[in-house]
Amino acid sequence: MLLYISVLLAGIYIHIPFCKKKCYYCDFFTSQNLSLTNNFLLALFFEINSRKDYLLADKIIETIYFGGGTPTTLKSSEIELILNHLKFNFNIPPNIELAIEANPDDLSEQYLEELIKLGFNRISIGIQSFNDEMLALMNRRHNSENAINSVENAQKAGFDNISVDLIYGLPKSNVDFVKKELESLLKLNVQHISAYHLTYETNTIFGNYLKKGKIAELPDFESQNQYKYLTKFLEGNGFEQYEISNFAKNGKYSKHNSNYWLGKEYIGFGPSAHSYNTQSRQWNVSNIKNYISEIENNKYFEIEILSTxxxxxxxxxxxxxxxxxxxxxxxxxxxxxxxxxxxxxxxxxxxxxxxxxxxxxxxxxxxxxxxxxxxxxxxxxxx
Ligand code: SF4
The missing domain is CATH 1.10.10 (Arc Repressor Mutant, subunit A)
Known part of the structure; x- marks a missing residue:
C-alpha cells in the first residue's frame, strides 16, 4: 500500500531595500540611504514577529529568498539576525533552499564563506553584462573583472548552485554582442542563468534618456533575433529554458521562483514586499521611512481579496x-x-x-x- 503524506509548503521573501548606487534602468524600490539600516532591521524584526499567522495552514517553509535592492549591502551578522527571527517564528526544516541576490563587488572570499556558514546554498549574482562600457552606461558598481572574480570566489567558498543575471536588448547591441556575452558567461560554469530584455521604465534614468532621444530602443526584429540566439545558444550548451527568462542546468531551477509560478503561498517581509496566501494578496508600502514609522500601527500594507x-x-x-x-x-x-x-x-x-x-x-x-x-x-x- 502506498502511503501519501501531504505537506503544505510555502516560501519566505525578505526585501532588503538598500543599494549603494542606483542603476539607470532599475525601477525596483531601493534606497541609497544606508544610515537607515538599523531602524529598517528593527522594523523588519517587528514585522516577522507579528505575521507568523499569515500563512493559512501550518505551512512548512520550503524556500527563503533574500532579494532587493541588494541584500549583500548587509553584514553577514545582520543577515544572521534576520534568519534567527525567521527560525523562531516559522517551521523551517534544515536543507531548504536558502538563496540570496548579490552584487558582484560585495562578494569577497570572506563574505562568501560567511554566507555559506549561515546555510546559504544558492546565490544569484547580478552581473548583467561583461562589457565594461555597457556596465558604465547602466551605472553598475562593478566591472567585468569583478564579475568574473565574484563567481570564482563563490565557487571557491563552496557554492554549487550559482545563478547569473544577464541583460540583453541593450542600447546599440546586436547578436554579435550577445554572442560575446554568452561566451564569457559559459566559461564561468554556472548552473543557472536569468536573462532579461532591457525595458525602459518611465521613472528611470534610461526612461528619461529615451524620452529625450539620448538613447534608442532596438527595433523589434533585433530584439527577437537576440532572444532567439540566446535561447538556442543556452539550450545547445545544456541549459533548459523552464520559464521565459530562466535557464537551468541539470534541473537546478530556482525553487523559490518556481513556487511563485506554481501558485504556492509565500510571505514577504520588508518595504514593497508582496505576500500571497491563496485567498488574498498584500503588499507593503514602497517607502522605507513610512515602513519604519508605520510598522507598529499596522498601516504599512494594502490588501486585496482575490476573486475567482x-x-x-x-x-x-x-x-x-x-x-x-x-x-x-x-x-x-x-x-x-x-x-x-x-x-x-x-x-x-x-x-x-x-x-x-x-x-x-x-x-x-x-x-x-x-x-x-x-x-x-x-x-x-x-x-
Ligand atoms: S543593484 Fe539591482 S536593485 Fe539595486 S539599483 Fe541596481 S538593478 Fe536596482
Missing part, C-alpha cells in the same frame, strides 16, 4: 510562461466550465493559434512564441 477571476487570470499569466503550462483539468475543477470554455474559445480564435499546443490535457505556449507571450496571454484574460 483574479485567481484564474493569475494562474494563466504565470503558468503559460513556463514549461509546466496550464492544467486544463484544474481549470475545470477549480474555476468551472465557464472559465474553461472562455479559455478554449479565446485560444481557438487567435490568429497565432499555432503558438498553443495541447498535450495530455496541458495547454502550452510553444517556446518559439514565448518572446511574444505578453501580448498572446493578454487576449486570454477573463474580464
Amino acid at each position: 477571476t483574479d485567481k484564474f487570470n493569475e494562474y494563466l499569466i504565470t503558468k503559460l510562461r513556463t514549461k509546466w503550462g496550464v492544467d486544463l483539468e484544474r481549470i475545470k475543477k477549480d474555476f468551472g466550465q465557464e472559465y474553461f470554455s472562455h479559455l478554449m474559445n479565446a485560444v481557438n480564435k487567435k490568429v497565432e493559434r499555432k503558438c498553443f499546443l495541447t498535450e495530455k490535457n496541458i495547454l502550452y505556449l510553444c517556446k518559439e512564441c514565448w518572446f511574444l507571450s505578453d501580448g498572446l496571454i493578454l487576449d486570454l484574460i477573463y474580464t
Whole structure:
C-alpha cells in the first residue's frame, strides 16, 4: 500500500531595500540611504514577529529568498539576525533552499564563506553584462573583472548552485554582442542563468534618456533575433529554458521562483514586499521611512481579496510562461466550465493559434512564441 503524506509548503521573501548606487534602468524600490539600516532591521524584526499567522495552514517553509535592492549591502551578522527571527517564528526544516541576490563587488572570499556558514546554498549574482562600457552606461558598481572574480570566489567558498543575471536588448547591441556575452558567461560554469530584455521604465534614468532621444530602443526584429540566439545558444550548451527568462542546468531551477509560478503561498517581509496566501494578496508600502514609522500601527500594507477571476487570470499569466503550462483539468475543477470554455474559445480564435499546443490535457505556449507571450496571454484574460 502506498502511503501519501501531504505537506503544505510555502516560501519566505525578505526585501532588503538598500543599494549603494542606483542603476539607470532599475525601477525596483531601493534606497541609497544606508544610515537607515538599523531602524529598517528593527522594523523588519517587528514585522516577522507579528505575521507568523499569515500563512493559512501550518505551512512548512520550503524556500527563503533574500532579494532587493541588494541584500549583500548587509553584514553577514545582520543577515544572521534576520534568519534567527525567521527560525523562531516559522517551521523551517534544515536543507531548504536558502538563496540570496548579490552584487558582484560585495562578494569577497570572506563574505562568501560567511554566507555559506549561515546555510546559504544558492546565490544569484547580478552581473548583467561583461562589457565594461555597457556596465558604465547602466551605472553598475562593478566591472567585468569583478564579475568574473565574484563567481570564482563563490565557487571557491563552496557554492554549487550559482545563478547569473544577464541583460540583453541593450542600447546599440546586436547578436554579435550577445554572442560575446554568452561566451564569457559559459566559461564561468554556472548552473543557472536569468536573462532579461532591457525595458525602459518611465521613472528611470534610461526612461528619461529615451524620452529625450539620448538613447534608442532596438527595433523589434533585433530584439527577437537576440532572444532567439540566446535561447538556442543556452539550450545547445545544456541549459533548459523552464520559464521565459530562466535557464537551468541539470534541473537546478530556482525553487523559490518556481513556487511563485506554481501558485504556492509565500510571505514577504520588508518595504514593497508582496505576500500571497491563496485567498488574498498584500503588499507593503514602497517607502522605507513610512515602513519604519508605520510598522507598529499596522498601516504599512494594502490588501486585496482575490476573486475567482483574479485567481484564474493569475494562474494563466504565470503558468503559460513556463514549461509546466496550464492544467486544463484544474481549470475545470477549480474555476468551472465557464472559465474553461472562455479559455478554449479565446485560444481557438487567435490568429497565432499555432503558438498553443495541447498535450495530455496541458495547454502550452510553444517556446518559439514565448518572446511574444505578453501580448498572446493578454487576449486570454477573463474580464
Ligand atoms: S543593484 Fe539591482 S536593485 Fe539595486 S539599483 Fe541596481 S538593478 Fe536596482
